[in-house]
Amino acid sequence: MGAQETIMQVTKFKWGLFALLVTLMVGLGVGQATTAQAAAYQTVTSKTITKTAYHKKSKKGALYNQTHTRKVVNLSAHPNTTWYATKQATLKHANSKGIYLYVANKSGSIKGWVWHGYLKKGTAPLSLKYAKGAVAMDAQTGKVIWSKAGNTARPIASVSKIMTLYLTLQKVESGKGSWNDVVNTSSKGLIAMGNSAACGGFKFKSGHKYTVKDLYYAAYLDSSNNAAIALGKWVAGSNGAFIRKMNAQAKAWGLKHASFVSASGLENSDLAAFGYRYGSANANKVSPIDVAKIARHLITDYPRVVTDGQIGSKYVDGQLLYNYNNLLKGRKYYQASLKVDGLKTGYTPLAGYCFVGTGQKTGKHRLITVVLHDENEFTETRSLMNYAYKSSSMNA
Incomplete structure (x- = not known):
């Protein structure tokens, strides 16, 4: 093997090792901007809808901002809250799409986007926690x-x-x-x-x-x-x-x-x-x-x-x-x-x-x-x- 070939092989190996390290860093979340890009939800379509009352369907689910980079609140923390939807959007994440609703409580103090499957139409039924x-x-x-x-x-x-x-x-x-x-x-x-x-x-x-x-x-x-x-x-x-x-x-x-x-x-x-x-x-x-x-x-x-x-x-x-x-x-x-x-x-x-x-x-x-x-x-x-x-x- 000639000297130039040896130098080329070593150089190729170094570049390959560098590329591998970069890939590992991205995979581990070290590349912050890239990770945020990968984690964010993209809006495919969005529309305003007639204000409609919903309440939580089960113990699952949470409200997020539209890109889903920040959680607002877990639905389980508000079991008796009626949520009012005013917008609907199709959001894409990786290779999946879903229908999401933009909802707020009655006072408007809590609001965010939630997957429609976590909600059920109608006002929240009353559930008194303490009264026997x-x-x-x-x-x-x-x-x-x-x-x-x-x-x-x-x-x-x-x-x-x-x-x-x-x-x-x-x-x-x-x-x-x-x-x-x-x-x-x-x-x-x-x-x-x-x-x-x-x-x-x-x-x-x-x-x-x-x-x-x-x-x-x-x-x-x-x-x-x-x-x-x-x-x-x-x-x-x-x-x-x-x-x-x-x-x-x-x-x-x-x-x-x-x-x-x-x-x-x-x-x-x-x-x-x-x-x-x-x-x-x-x-x-x-x-x-x-x-x-x-x-x-x-x-x-x-x-x-x-x-x-x-x-x-x-x-x-x-x-x-x-x-x-x-x-x-x-x-x-x-x-x-x-x-x-x-x-x-x-x-x-x-x-x-x-x-x-x-x-x-x-x-x-x-x-x-x-x-x-x-x-x-x-x-x-x-x-x-x-x-x-x-x-x-x-x-x-």
């Missing part, structure tokens, strides 16, 4: 718009007081009692309950006289347990007689999933210490649908509860009564369009956070919602209300 039981009911017709475990009876804590309020108002409005009637609050058990850090709220002070109206506001706004029990004794003559009256009223309304052992919603495990244990069961248990039916009777028969339910706070006997409904105007979870004006909160460790809400959106029937054992009772109530109002049957 829930219902949305048309207060005018009694129609159930949506429910989750709607006929399963659960502990309802102070939501029980809507039945106590109903029977109190029934006695007043029938003329058998008066707002100005003085209620016997001398019970040592009820005085101790008022002073209890865990079960109290409104204090029955020695020598003070409290009227039906005083205790009505204490039980309604501040969810006072001793006030509710004292009202029950005023209505029926004794705690036991009142609880029997609660159950009789539930039966008269045809409620099949409702049983009461307490005028306040406290469980017997707490009431025993104050001498107010009643019955063999530990707690009031009512299904979401039956709670909504009680609320419907209360609102329909005694509409003043809607006006009273909007009171944020009130002083009675120098004590501040605070309404814990955080969907009211000025509160953390207020949404103006929902016009929430009631109704009742509740909590015990056994029952969890419970809430009966009501409001009447402009142009719609009045709505009643119930969420039981819900860690996010106000946000999920708001979601439930917004969902229910989309039903055509709610139109006034």
Whole structure:
């Protein structure tokens, strides 16, 4: 082999080795610009389409920018979001083509391109993550718009007081009692309950006289347990007689999933210490649908509860009564369009956070919602209300 041939072979080998290294670098992604070019999706065709609602079809899929070089968000992170498509495009990647939709959420804060197969036409179905039981009911017709475990009876804590309020108002409005009637609050058990850090709220002070109206506001706004029990004794003559009256009223309304052992919603495990244990069961248990039916009777028969339910706070006997409904105007979870004006909160460790809400959106029937054992009772109530109002049957 001549010297020149040797030099040529060595040179050829070097160039071949260089070419191999370049190929390997590109394959490994070292060549940044080339990789971006290879990874990018190319638009073949694109058009504007009529705005159409979609929701996620499965756990798969994500939104990207049009070239797919940047992920916007995984669809699984927004399981209850309705996406609105306004553009359609055929995108090409390597040797494959696909139809993609340009979508955005309702507010327009999240938007991007997604393969059409990851979506399904229509608004997203509601899925309350935390509530163990829930219902949305048309207060005018009694129609159930949506429910989750709607006929399963659960502990309802102070939501029980809507039945106590109903029977109190029934006695007043029938003329058998008066707002100005003085209620016997001398019970040592009820005085101790008022002073209890865990079960109290409104204090029955020695020598003070409290009227039906005083205790009505204490039980309604501040969810006072001793006030509710004292009202029950005023209505029926004794705690036991009142609880029997609660159950009789539930039966008269045809409620099949409702049983009461307490005028306040406290469980017997707490009431025993104050001498107010009643019955063999530990707690009031009512299904979401039956709670909504009680609320419907209360609102329909005694509409003043809607006006009273909007009171944020009130002083009675120098004590501040605070309404814990955080969907009211000025509160953390207020949404103006929902016009929430009631109704009742509740909590015990056994029952969890419970809430009966009501409001009447402009142009719609009045709505009643119930969420039981819900860690996010106000946000999920708001979601439930917004969902229910989309039903055509709610139109006034």
